[in-house]
Amino acid sequence: EAQVTQNPRYLITVTGKKLTVTCSQNMNHEYMSWYRQDPGLGLRQIYYSMNVEVTDKGDVPEGYKVSRKEKRNFPLILESPSPNQTSLYFCASSLAANQPQHFGDGTRLSIL
Amino acid sequence: EDQVTQSPEALRLQEGESSSLNCSYTVSGLRGLFWYRQDPGKGPEFLFTLYSAGEEKEKERLKATLTKKESFLHITAPKPEDSATYLCAVQAQDNDMRFGAGTRLTVKP
Numbered sequence: 001e002a003q004v005t006q007n008p009r010y011l012i013t014v015t016g017k018k019l020t021v022t023c024s025q026n027m028n029h030e031y032m033s034w035y036r037q038d039p040g041l042g043l044r045q046i047y048y049s050m051n052v053e054v055t056d057k058g059d060v061p062e063g064y065k066v067s068r069k070e071k072r073n074f075p076l077i078l079e080s081p082s083p084n085q086t087s088l089y090f091c092a093s094s095l096a097a098n099q100p101q102h103f104g105d106g107t108r109l110s111i112l
Numbered sequence: 113e114d115q116v117t118q119s120p121e122a123l124r125l126q127e128g129e130s131s132s133l134n135c136s137y138t139v140s141g142l143r144g145l146f147w148y149r150q151d152p153g154k155g156p157e158f159l160f161t162l163y164s165a166g167e168e169k170e171k172e173r174l175k176a177t178l179t180k181k182e183s184f185l186h187i188t189a190p191k192p193e194d195s196a197t198y199l200c201a202v203q204a205q206d207n208d209m210r211f212g213a214g215t216r217l218t219v220k221p
Binding site: 035042056105 | 143146157163211
């Protein structure tokens, strides 16, 4: 089954404790992206990757890092999480940049 | 600055009552406009892609249209199962993807 898998689905942690949210897709997609979704603000793009080893900042990249060492994986790293990064995070992938995206089921992060 | 604005924020319809959702945008060089449906607790699910003004796409009770400044999602004779949040997203030439805040649709039986 074609899917985008995010882990963990839920995480409660504390300020400053490094964390990684993994994202994996099994569709051989070139393009992958991370978003955060906050009430009233909609989905905002954090980082995206056009292909392996190519990443670009979206609208809200501050406080986040990504890497794309293999086509299928695109982890999101919070080196020193802060409470304003409490949010619902989605990973997505598509065949190419201007193609429809497949989304994961989301990761709800709470940073105390 | 590139912007995507959806209206209304919320829409309540009776079953069978047709209506339209609006997505207005300003971007530098449109690469594509996307409509998604999002159910509570789930990731967005793809509905349509439109690439150029004048283009229309249709699927069951939904029809999406595109002009140079806005897109409409027309819902004909909606059913309660059409209740969801509908998201519009625009990709510009810089490859950034920008989403509107969404329209929350409720269809009452």
